Amino acid sequence: MEWQQSEILNQPGTRPQDNVELNAATIVNMDGNTETWSWEKAYGGRAKGSDSIQNGIIQLINLKSPERHFVIGEEGATWKPFTFGAREGFSTIPCWNHWPVAQLPNEGRVAPAADRPSSACVGTLYPVKHKTEKPGMMMGRNLYGMTAKPAAELAILARSWNFAPELTTKSSGFENMGYNKNQRAYLLRKTGETQQLEMTIAASAKSPVSNLAVIVENWGQKPVVLKLNGKPLSEGKDFSIGIRKDLIGNSLLLWLPVENMSKVDVELIEK
Incomplete structure (x- = not known):
């Protein structure tokens, strides 16, 4: 079950690659080791020269801006790339336009053109699930923020929280x-x-x-x-x-x- 998505919002006339680097996501563990994922091809893959890391619980979205969005999970959280929603000839990054403005009753409508606002997602950080006192209810928590710091430095914040x-x-x-x-x-x-x-x-x-x-x-x-x-x-x-x-x-x-x-x-x- 998906608990959260890190959505990139695109203005009319722009595609995801206008707002985020093709090396769109950097994953970090609490030791400060990093791996970068590229969307040069549809649905992404580990960037050339980027080694795999263990226990990556921090996601940094490499927006084309000084401040970039991050999510920090608890020890045991997992990150996965998004695997549907890219359209050949438009974007290698999954992109939909049923939200945030249109509110069309057709969830999952893949954007074919940049004629309206759209959203994009490169991956999801799945939080650790905690049982609660209420039957059938679970709790998950992540730490969200914006940063201009190098990705590896987020490990310090992650350890201070975890x-x-x-x-x-x-x-x-x-x-x-x-x-x-x-x-x-x-x-x-x-x-x-x-x-x-x-x-x-x-x-x-x-x-x-x-x-x-x-x-x-x-x-x-x-x-x-x-x-x-x-x-x-x-x-x-x-x-x-x-x-x-x-x-x-x-x-x-x-x-x-x-x-x-x-x-x-x-x-x-x-x-």
Whole structure:
């Protein structure tokens, strides 16, 4: 069963190859090894000179733009190329025009011309399936985003999500609820009147920290000063803070664009 597709949307007058490179997909594993797939011929194949890799759980779509779309799966996810929908003389990449605009009741209509908006798909990353408490319901999760970085560098983000380093807090008055993979964030709850939160993230090569996200429930709405490894940072320039209001209390949302493979100390202080 297919859980998701990475669709390339084409404006009228364009074909898939106008919007994505013929070497359309790069697959990466968590060691940073890559293989590239080419659509010089219909339905794709491993590009010349590209070696096969094991355990590829990251898909990067090589759009003709500075930012490219990626999907990161959990350990055990699998990637497969799409095997129908290419039309000889139009595109070697599978392409359909029953969606996203036409909404025609003929799902699977292969695009014969570039006369209307169309969608294309080179492959699908199949997520790991998790059982849930509800009968007949399964859960799958992937991490989606855009990047201008080389494909191999996505392995760091993948390891930070799949093998998140442990976060500990030195401050009293906070409950540490651990890492929430669905939110890609560490969850804490303020339980006292403490105005300072000191955290240590035990990052390593196997469990790096990448684009740190922390949610502190019941924080309030006071602004904060942030220090990284003892150095003060500037809000907006070096990190972002948000306040989420709900019926329980205001939660502090922290995003810190740091990437490290060794211990990181973060300190939040109410102004």
